[in-house]
Amino acid sequence: MRAAASGTGLIALGCVLGTSGASTPAAPAPLAARAALGRVAIEHFAFAPPDVRVTVGDSVVWVNNDAFGHTTTADSAAWSSPELGRGQRFLFVTTRPGRFPYHCAAHPVMRGALIVETRP
């Protein structure tokens, strides 16, 4: 499944990846050649680390290690993954700096923040 985000411009690309471990989106992302990858594990009903810091153009991948379904959903509705089963991943590519709190739509007490910094 692949869903291009629209509206805020924060997310250039959001896509769910399978359990095979592939981390390359279906289409090349802008700045992909020099971008880094932020990783967030979803486990024990928490995002780890709760705050992830990346630079504009970097990708962030969430991996659900729980036996329960979870989402990563921006409070601002800038992005929302579908419910991820165990081993499923969701990938974003950032395009805009800022602090973006997010939560799990299934379990709203699970919270985190994506902090996107300007590229030096």
Next chain:
Amino acid sequence: MFRRRAMLSLCAVAALAAGCRLFKPVNPNAPKQQPVERMPAPEPAPVAANPTPVEATPRAVPQSAAPIPRTITSLNDANIAAMVLASNNTDISYARLVPSRAERADIKEFARRMLTDHTGVNGMVTSLLSKLDLAPEDNEASLDMRDESATNRDLMRDLTGYAFDSTYIENEVKYHRKFLAAIDQLMVPRARNSELHALLKNVRPAVAAHLAHAEQVRANVLSKK
């Protein structure tokens, strides 16, 4: 009209609390491994004319709250499995009351999540039992859970709208608090099989998150009645 609904709701909450006879408050000074003792009369639920909304702390993972299960001297893995299954089936049965009785979207959404997650836990437990070739064995605690579940369901079955919403979510807070206490103070310490022990440790964050979620929803329900 509103007053009547509020009174009905408060009465139902009080009746639910009175029906809870499985657990008793923690006595921090009590020594461990006390002989079995029947529950004292349950504490009445706090019934306030103007209930104060409970402040929710979204990031906090709640610790076990005050009530703990009645002291049980003998508890084996098969008993623990029966207790987990009974607990999950209890909440599933509550959630099944919701679609035709609730009016709030957040209550309906919460109940859908409880159905999904508790059904998932049951699946994990039954898979493990099958792998271990172990059959769940009811004990007094799991049987009491079923009795309590039936009592609470009967009470909620007659409610609709706000009366149902407020009673259901209050019951969810109490239910998850008790389940969490049972996991922490009975099931995890007594589980002998390492895989059952690990399963309980994996289930615990789910129950804690459900409790925090229920407290959030309860605060919203009380503040917008």
